[in-house]
Amino acid sequence: MATQVNGMPSKATFERAASGASVPSWATVETFIKVTVTKEEEFVDSRGLALEHGRDLWIRARRATRAPYYVHKAPDPELVSTVADFSRALRNQHVWAGYPTPGEMERMSGPGELPSTTTRRIIEGSGLPVDPQQAVAFLKACYVNSVGDLASWLAAAARAFTQHNVREVSAWMRAHELLRSLASQEQDRKLNLLGIAG
Incomplete structure (x- = not known):
């Protein structure tokens, strides 16, 4: 496996990942999946469901080994x-x-969007x-990818900042409205594809 990826990750990294002793990095898991998927599986799985399922299992494993007892959902x-x-x-x-x-x-973010110090x-x-862009970058790096979910988070931020007058809120409200509009358009497209649009 290490030979197929020119030693990145190394043989030792693959061995540690396969041992189950600890949860490896996503980069290692992603490469592990790509290297072990057969040509037949790759052909059938044109939408990358193996990687999607692998990421879900990886997040659950990290959560199980790292999350404090009080975070249940x-x-x-x-x-x-x-x-x-x-x-x-x-x-949380x-x-x-x-x-x-x-x-x-x-x-996982664009250049300059989410500095590690921030x-x-x-x-x-x-x-x-x-700002809203940094909040969205943070949330996406925490696997919140649905436009509707991101809109809910920006609404929460605008609500919190409005109540406490801690910063300019209009940018947060505009970003929320934009995401809410995009979520609505996305929903309409899905309904059109299903043939059940009003």
Whole structure:
């Protein structure tokens, strides 16, 4: 396997991943899946379901080995009403995502979107995203990818910031409205594909 990927990851890394002694990085798991998928499976799985399923199992494994006992489910942004709630919900989402490291999260984002130092402050609870784009980058790095879910998180942020007057809220509200509109369009497209649009 290591030979097929020119030693990146190494044979030793693959052996550790296969041992089950600890949860390897996603990059290792992703490569492991790609190397072990047969040509027949690759042909059948044109939409990448093996990788999607592998990522889901990896997140669950990270969560099981790293999450504190009190985090039993993903946080609900609808329950956020204060800045403290928003900060705690972001930290719990990070836990629910399996504790990706600040470096991993920075690499998952666009250039300059989510510096690891900022991410570390959000995870520690000593800082918040500086704008909606950074919040979205943080959430996507915590595997919140649905447009509708992202819109709910931005609504929560706008609600919290409005109540406490801590920062300019209009940008958060505009970003929320944009995502809500995109989520509605996405839903309409799905209904059209199913032939049940009104």
